[in-house]
Amino acid sequence: MQKDKRPHVYLFTGDKGCGKTTLARLVSKHLKCSDLEFTEIDATEESGGVNAVRELKRTIMYKP
Numbered sequence: 001m002q003k004d005k006r007p008h009v010y011l012f013t014g015d016k017g018c019g020k021t022t023l024a025r026l027v028s029k030h031l032k033c034s035d036l037e038f039t040e041i042d043a044t045e046e047s048g049g050v051n052a053v054r055e056l057k058r059t060i061m062y063k064p
Contacts, residue, residue, distance in 0.1 A: 006031065016044075 010027060012020040021040065028038040043053050 010024065012024050014020050024040060041053065041056065043049060048055075
């Protein structure tokens with residue numbers, strides 16, 4: 001990977017409570033992402049699950 005290029009998405013998966021959110025925030029800070037560059041999406045059933053992600057996909061202003 002080129003020094004000035006990075007992936008568009010990092011996907012953290014694992015069991016509840018294993019540190020996914022903490023790790024994502026640490027990676028974001030390490031990469032010096034601004035709030036506009038970093039979006040946290042919780043796709044668990046408690047927060048709307050697949051339908052919440054579908055709605056985000058429908059309304060997001062950036063293409064993948």
